[in-house]
Structure formats: C-alpha cells, structure tokens
Amino acid sequence: MIRIRTLDNLSVPRGARVFYRVDYNVPLEGTRITDTTRIDETIPTIRRLRDAGAALVLASHLGRPKGERKEKYSLKPVREQLAATLGADVQWADDCLAADTSPLRAGDLLLLENLRFYAGEEKNDGAFAAGLRKLADFYVNDAFGACHRAHASIDALPRLFPRENTAGGLLLGRELDFLQKVTNASERPFVALLGGAKIAGKIEPLEALVNLADTVLIGGGMANTFLAARGVAMGGSLVDKDSIDVATRIGEKVVLPVDLVVADDLDAPQKIYTVDADAGLAPEQKAFDIGPRTIAAYDAELKKARMVFWNGPMGVFEKEAFAKGRWRWRARWPRPTRSRSWAAASRSRR
Numbered sequence: 227m228i229r230i231r232t233l234d235n236l237s238v239p240r241g242a243r244v245f246y247r248v249d250y251n252v253p254l255e256g257t258r259i260t261d262t263t264r265i266d267e268t269i270p271t272i273r274r275l276r277d278a279g280a281a282l283v284l285a286s287h288l289g290r291p292k293g294e295r296k297e298k299y300s301l302k303p304v305r306e307q308l309a310a311t312l313g314a315d316v317q318w319a320d321d322c323l324a325a326d327t328s329p330l331r332a333g334d335l336l337l338l339e340n341l342r343f344y345a346g347e348e349k350n351d352g353a354f355a356a357g358l359r360k361l362a363d364f365y366v367n368d369a370f371g372a373c374h375r376a377h378a379s380i381d382a383l384p385r386l387f388p389r390e391n392t393a394g395g396l397l398l399g400r401e402l403d404f405l406q407k408v409t410n411a412s413e414r415p416f417v418a419l420l421g422g423a424k425i426a427g428k429i430e431p432l433e434a435l436v437n438l439a440d441t442v443l444i445g446g447g448m449a450n451t452f453l454a455a456r457g458v459a460m461g462g463s464l465v466d467k468d469s470i471d472v473a474t475r476i477g478e479k480v481v482l483p484v485d486l487v488v489a490d491d492l493d494a495p496q497k498i499y500t501v502d503a504d505a506g507l508a509p510e511q512k513a514f515d516i517g518p519r520t521i522a523a524y525d526a527e528l529k530k531a532r533m534v535f536w537n538g539p540m541g542v543f544e545k546e547a548f549a550k551g552r553w554r555w556r557a558r559w560p561r562p563t564r565s566r567s568w569a570a571a572s573r574s575r576r
C-alpha cells in the first residue's frame with residue numbers, strides 16, 4: 227500500500243505561500259498548446275488551495291533545455307492557458323531564483339519560468355533547491371509524470387520543508403490510487419495498452435506489467451522498437467535502439483500491431499499508406515499510427531477487459547491523419563474514469 231500525505235493532512239494558514247510542483251510539460255506547436263490535459267488536471271488542486279487562502283507559486287519543467295534558457299521551451303504559453311482556464315491573473319517570474327514572492331496574497335498565482343533553464347534542477351542540486359525553498363512555506367506535488375526523476379524540485383526541495391508542510395496534490399493521490407489497483411490486478415481480464423515514443427525509463431514498469439496483465443497491447447513509437455527487435459524493417463521510423471535488448475526479452479509476452487499507417491514525412495506527408503507489419507517498411511517510410519486491422523484487434527481485447535491500464539497514444543495523435551488509433555479508443559469511453567495524466571504524459575514524440 228502506497229501512503230502519502232495528502233491535502234487533507236495539510237493545514238495552510240491564510241496567505242501562506244505554497245510551492246506547487248506541476249508537470250506542465252505540454253505538447254506545443256510553436257507557442258500553441260495542442261493538448262491541455264496536464265493543465266486541466268491540476269485545476270482541482272489549484273481551486274482547493276486557493277479556496278483555503280493559499281498563494282500559489284507554480285513550478286514546472288518543459289522539454290529538455292539542458293540547463294539553458296531557450297525561448298522555445300518557455301512556459302509563457304502555459305501562463306496564458308492557465309489564466310484563461312481559471313479566469314484569473316497569473317503572475318510571472320522570468321527568473322525562478324530572483325522571484326519575489328513576499329507580496330503574494332491569499333488566492334494569488336505566480337508561475338515560474340521553466341525550472342530546467344537551470345542546470346541545478348536536473349542535477350538535484352542542493353543550492354538550487356535552497357533557492358527555491360525561499361519562495362514558499364509549503365510544498366505540494368502534483369507532477370506525477372515527473373515524479374520518477376530525482377530532480378531538485380521533486381527530490382531535494384521537499385526535504386527542505388518540515389514534513390508537515392508537504393503533501394501530494396489531488397492529481398498525485400488519484401494516480402497513486404489507480405496504480406494501486408493496477409499492482410493489485412484487482413479486476414480481470416486486465417489489459418494494458420501501452421504507447422508513446424520511449425521504452426527507456428519505462429523498463430521496470432513494462433517488465434512488471436507483462437507479468438501482471440492478462441494482455442499487453444503495444445502501439446505508438448514503442449511498437450516500432452518491439453517490431454525492430456523481431457527483425458521487421460522499420461524504415462525511417464523512430465526506434466529506441468538502446469531498448470532493443472529489453473524489447474527482445476519481453477517481446478514474446480506482448481501483442482504488436484499487425485498493420486501500420488506510414489508516411490514519408492510527419493508534417494508534410496506526400497502520401498499516407500497502410501502497410502502490413504510483416505512486410506516491413508521501405509527505407510523512406512515512417513510509422514505514425516496503428517492500422518485498421520490493429521485497431522479492430524485491440525478494440526476486441528479492450529471490450530473484454532474489466533480493467534485497462536493505458537499509457538501513451540497509439541500514434542502521433544497531434545496530427546489528425548495519425549490520430550485514428552488514439553481517438554477510436556477514446557470515443558468508446560467518452561468519460562474515462564481511468565488514469566488520464568499518464569496517458570497524456572507519454573506523448574508520441576518529443
């Protein structure tokens with residue numbers, strides 16, 4: 227049983243400043259946010275803390291700027307989206323460490339610029355954490371998609387607060403409840419549907435899942451790596467070469483796409499084909515979605531399921547032409563009660 231301190235355990239005096247670590251690593255096209263799920267999912271915690279009279283210092287990473295300030299990884303678009311969603315002013319701090327949070331009053335919101343603009347964040351640096359510590363009196367974490375990273379705002383920072391001033395937010399609590407159900411494999415048939423681009427970083431959960439679930443369906447960029455491990459020519463598709471070994475080791479225990487939607491280019495495809503996975507891809511072809519036969523086969527498995535663990539899209543769903551795998555699944559459960567931020571956490575490419 228995973229137990230964490232929750233908002234119910236937190237007593238925040240009116241006007242106290244709360245450092246709220248979120249995962250606003252949203253997909254962007256230029257400055258346009260193509261999926262706001264990660265922002266939307268934090269709104270209940272924000273409302274609850276503001277209602278309690280807290281002033282919120284919101285902090286996140288975006289992309290992998292590697293310790294350098296790069297405008298394309300700025301959180302400014304998130305600030306606008308958040309302000310629009312809440313119908314409230316969101317103050318802005320261009321420099322996390324220089325931010326003056328002392329004028330913040332009950333209900334105020336301040337978003338810090340990308341934490342990863344500082345090398346100290348990914349290094350879990352104590353001095354960087356100490357700088358962030360000055361910004362608030364309480365610490366709340368809802369950054370579920372980033373909690374596996376030992377980074378300063380996730381690991382070193384909360385250790386600097388008295389334990390009774392720290393808690394997991396509503397989103398984190400809900401995700402842990404879902405994970406608990408999964409690890410108990412409480413309802414069967416239990417089907418895992420896994421996609422997204424990367425295998426690296428998901429190896430342990432993958433190995434656990436193939437043993438827990440009755441069926442593991444693989445799609446998205448992750449399927450390319452499994453197919454490559456089976457000797458299928460994947461053309462110019464994204465293949466996670468460092469994960470071929472693990473894909474070979476567990477490849478027999480998973481279900482892979484039987485057909486794929488491929489194109490020469492993601493942004494300006496000349497022609498979009500459906501190819502049988504067995505036939506392999508020509509060198510110039512890249513797989514961007516699962517094909518119709520795979521959708522039908524995966525649908526049939528999902529219909530039988532009493533519990534579904536879904537992590538990651540089946541294709542590059544941000545592009546309509548490659549979104550059939552994902553949207554087909556979503557359309558069947560228009561009001562999912564399932565874990566949602568993990569799904570959005572594993573986008574098809576970065």
Ligand code: 3PG
Nearest residue numbers: 249251289371372375571
């Ligand atoms: C994610 O999108 O998977 C999380 O925000 C973590 O990002 P990262 O893989 O760059 O650490």
Ligand code: MG
Nearest residue numbers: 371571572573
């Ligand atoms: Mg991730």
